[in-house]
Amino acid sequence: MMYLPSVVSAKHIGGFRVHLAFDDGVQADLDFERWLRGPIFEPLRNAEYFSRLFVEGGGVAWPNGADIAPETLYEAAVAEQSNRPLQPAAAVREKRAEYKPSTRRRRG
Template sequence: MDVVPSVIRATYEGDFRIHLTFHDNLQGTLDFQAWLEGPVFEPLKDQDYFQQFFIDGGTVVWPNGADVAPETLYEAVKSSTAAQRAGADGALRC
């Protein structure tokens, strides 16, 4: 059985970007702006509210219950890390 990725650290970097560290030490910064669609994510468009995220169940969660699946975050960071090695700026814009 495959191990479900787990976020162990998340640090706000400004402009809706969060630096994530996973259980296997994979790290990267993601731009969450494109994920802020739909009713549950609407409050997150306020940067002050967006910064209130915390880690629960191995993923990033906000007080209103909004979250992004850890598998989605992990794959996005893997893609971002590959892009960074190829010379991109390293922040995945989803």
């Protein structure tokens, strides 16, 4: 089984910035403005509407159905923490490489 990051909390901290916490302990303050492109994201360009964000399906979503996938957010969070350029899916690949599935048997 591959590791898929999941947002466990998201808090609007002003403008288009959000503090995210992931299920593995990674945390970051990200500027979401870079993702607010296209018709579905147009309402989010209003800061008041943007602040109505919530966690859903491991990512961040809004009442109009717009959402940002957890892998995208995780990659940006890890890049932000390490001060390295954002590389497509690199953070998720690194985390998957570290993942070691449990060898314990499940009772069932």
